[in-house]
Amino acid sequence: MGEPLRRIVLNMQHEDIMNLEQLDTPAAIVDIARMQRNIDAMQARMNALGVKFRPHVKTTKCVDVVRAQIAAGAQGITVSTLKEAEEFFAAGITDILYAVGIAPAKLPRAMALKRRGCDLKIIADNAAAASAIVEFCKAANDTFEVWLEVDTDGHRSGIAPDDEALLTIGRILREGGVEVGGVMTHAGSSYELSDPEALTALAEQERAGCVRAAERLRAAGIACRTVSIGSTPTAFAAKHLEGVDEVRAGAYVFFDLVMANVGVCDSGDIALSVLTSVIGHQAEKGWVIIDAGWMAMSRDRGTSKQTRDYGYGLACALDGTPLAGCALIGANQEHGILAVERENATSIDELAKRFPVGMKLRILPNHACATGAQYPEYHALDRDGSTVVWRRFHGW
């Protein structure tokens, strides 16, 4: 029995899987050293800019990651669902901004969390939601801290900084006895840019628009303590953050190929990868078949409209080095098709020799938030090559 087989048979008895060679595939691998470097770099930047940092935890949905962010200096978290708020509150985090406009039917669930001691802030960008919050608070004989969502780049939701609705909504809340605790914006259109000057301009537009909204509210007698802005690209592009209290960003913690195309990281900064095994070949086509399909990578094709299209991800050797001349051109549910350029594999034998069945590879994802969501857990890879399981949660 050869050495690889001996290891496989031994593994039947010992399930303490420890290194990448021993992990079952596909698996989501977090490079702890890269992640920590990303966390430290963002926190240092925020400290230098003189603002608090409130990471968006929707990227990872993982308590182990968020603890590292808080240990580095983050103050509070941003969530995209009440499930995230509940899970992170259960893990001991109390200062939570739920940064998606509240649907009135979610108010009871939000209130239940607040009553358990969570300092939960909710957001609104329209009069109907503000009225529902007021009415709900009266009925419940309790209150919420509400932040108003400001639209600084037109990409999604929010109220334009100079829109009369901003004051109308602020007044509905104040007159209903509900505190307007702040304004928040997210310049998500930054994901579509790659030019440093355009990014800096958008960062300034995001800052100035949100500060302007706060000033208008304050001039109308609505306190609005906090100005909260951010996206990973604008957080890196901002020259100054005058008038801003805190920045939010999520993707920076792992980065991904979309962010590499935007220009805020290199592929060597990407902390999330998918571990996969070669399961076959279609040698005459130059294809290596791997067990990472779209279920393992997600269907996110965010790089398809950027300067470099990575297909379903960037294939790397087990040590994380990108493989030249390879492209993950296709994905079925549990099959990935890795196309190898002809000059790198001119014959069936050469392809199978370079990528033998059972060989493990790592694939960097287009979009870390989407790829992570496909997994119940990460395997966090330490410098010594050992891994430990970090649970992540799923659903709403």
Next chain:
Amino acid sequence: MGEPLRRIVLNMQHEDIMNLEQLDTPAAIVDIARMQRNIDAMQARMNALGVKFRPHVKTTKCVDVVRAQIAAGAQGITVSTLKEAEEFFAAGITDILYAVGIAPAKLPRAMALKRRGCDLKIIADNAAAASAIVEFCKAANDTFEVWLEVDTDGHRSGIAPDDEALLTIGRILREGGVEVGGVMTHAGSSYELSDPEALTALAEQERAGCVRAAERLRAAGIACRTVSIGSTPTAFAAKHLEGVDEVRAGAYVFFDLVMANVGVCDSGDIALSVLTSVIGHQAEKGWVIIDAGWMAMSRDRGTSKQTRDYGYGLACALDGTPLAGCALIGANQEHGILAVERENATSIDELAKRFPVGMKLRILPNHACATGAQYPEYHALDRDGSTVVWRRFHGW
């Protein structure tokens, strides 16, 4: 306190959520009547064609759905991961085909399942995997039933029916004491078609190629009892299935917009939908913001290259009726952008009147397999409007 608010407050005390109006959003809804109709239609067709039916359960990963398929006459199941095999074996299903080429490192886990009594069939399409199976079985002093994967349309993996490798691999297994129990193929390129004649031609190509592979193996003295073929489109397009023992299909159970574009269902047959709430508007753009983003719909844009591009899904009223003049044009993680044509909403007031904050909608998905995977559970909707939770599992 108005009636909607009264219901919300009442729900704080009573968590026995029962109908669509009361469910939290986003949620994955299965229309039981449509699902049962789809199951019955496919089973009737397979019975008429004189073949067994082995549904692919990767679409749903849900024991409740699979029990309905088996109750209708399905014989055994197809899985895409060992996790599916383990979960469905735990639910009492023993006849399981694991229809992704085995990575040698997965053999111990597969063997553990077999030793617990599962009639697990594994597949291979290359000599390296066949040799690893043989060596593993010798070391483990046990055996597997192996089926050979045949490539009948060039879309992914498998051995071409006339490739010499077919017999080479068959002989490696037989001479190593491992039974070649069958041949299997999947004409997945059928998803790219929409012309009925082309579909029928591909179905015949799939049938004939797989039967040819079996005949070659049998002529070489390799028993190869079972000929297994199938995809949802070819299962509907086949005129006869001479020489075939069983058909596999997955998507048919829920159908989706990709299948509607292929032409094998109508939108009224689609049994999976995403329940969502309106959370805001950008009225001057004609946008309704909903709480179903790509996390709720998946990033699958499978209809983008088909005759009709549905964006991130087809918006319907709560009763399932498609909404004219609306398109889900954008999706962030927890935000969807539903664009409403101007003639349907000429003013801010009209848009908010037609789609008030808190209104619930249902979105039909591009790809049921991808959308379902975003959820820990389905809410199965009965004819009386009540729902029950059907768990689905996640990960590998």
